[in-house]
Amino acid sequence: MNNNKSIIALVLGMALTACASTSPxxxxxxxxxxxSEVCCTTYSEFPWIKLSTNEELDFQIDESSPIGHFSDGNSYFNAFKLSERSGRVQIKLSSIMSNGSVFAPKLLTLDSNFNIVNxxxxxxFDVKTADAFTRSQYQLNFLLDAKKTPYFIIYTPESSLGNSIQIDHPAKVRAKELGEAMPMVTxxxxxxxxxGKLELELKTLSLASYKEQVSPKAEVVDKKPAIQVQPDTQSYYFTAIETAVASGDIPKALSLLDEAKALNIKGAQEVFVKAVNAK
Incomplete structure (x- = not known):
């Protein structure tokens, strides 16, 4: 009799559990x-967290986080900027399910002009149930090209607040994997x-390279130092040019004029013209 009562109680308990898990x-x-609490309405105004080429971050989105205005409502958020040294980047984003609540993340990726790319x-996101090493979580693995999409933002849409997700109990998941009987768990x-609590793992797969902007080389002009002409030398050429012209030896006068110009003797041309006019 007692065995029958136990069986009936067990069946009723299973029925109640089933009702509890399937009821809306x-x-x-x-x-x-x-x-009024929003700090920023345009993405260029957002406070950005600069990342290294490789990172493992555990962080909270809480009351101390900035509040932004998005197309689907206001939200606490974190905004990240990839390293300028990074090319292709592998990223894993996790949102941890804990104490009956979770931050339901939405990911925005932006280009260098803060336009939404994706x-x-x-x-x-994938749903990962708890195991011996991790808690149940939302998880997303994605690739970014740091040149094309250097920015990304994590927030939650206002319309999703208060919604919920029910996941398999970890004991049920293990039982399914091992082919064992389903445990009596909720x-x-x-x-x-x-x-909520989030985790970010970032690994740079390739490095970015840039061409240096080199200014054109200035043309080097080999300037010879100016010859300092002594007064006696200037007087010599002036007198010699006048004497040559006066004697009718114009070729000699012209040769002396060329030598004077080569020596940067100023006034030699005028002396030559005056001597010719005088003759």
Whole structure:
């Protein structure tokens, strides 16, 4: 008799558990963020976190995080800028499910002019159940070209707040993998909240290279130092030119004039012209 009662109680318990796991759950009310608390409305104004070529970050999006205005509402967020040394970058983004809530991430990637290149909503993230080493989480693996999309932002749409996700209990997952009987456990449910714990792993696969801007080389002019002409030398050429012209030896006068010009003797041309006119 007692055995029959135990079996009946077990069956009733299983039925109640099944009802609890399949019954609809109302959306939890979570207050939206007032617009007055928004710090930034354009992406160029966002505070950016500069990343190294390789990073492993555990961080919280909480009350201390900045608040931005997005096309789908206001949200706490974090914004990241890839290293200028990076080319192709492999990134893993995880949002940890803990204490009945989770930050349902949306990812925006932007070009160098802060234009949106791509958007990835939480529905595109994988759900990873807890194991011996990690907690249950949303997870997204993606590649970025740091030259084309150097910026990315993590936030949550206002419309998703209060929604929830129910995932298989880790014990059920292990039982399925091992082909064992399903344990009597309740699948956990996590509400989408303003805040949450996230992890970011970044690995640079290739480095960026740039051509240096080299200014044209200035033409080097080999300037010879000016010859300092002594007064006696100037007087000699002036007198010799006048004497040659006066004697009718114009070729000699012209030769002396060329020598005077080569020596940078100023006034030799005028002396020659005057001597010719005088003759």
């Amino acid at each position: 759950v109302e959306k939890t009310t979570i207050q939206p963020i007032p617009y 958007q990835t909503s939480v529905e595109k 699948d956990p449910r996590y509400v989408y909240d303003h805040f």
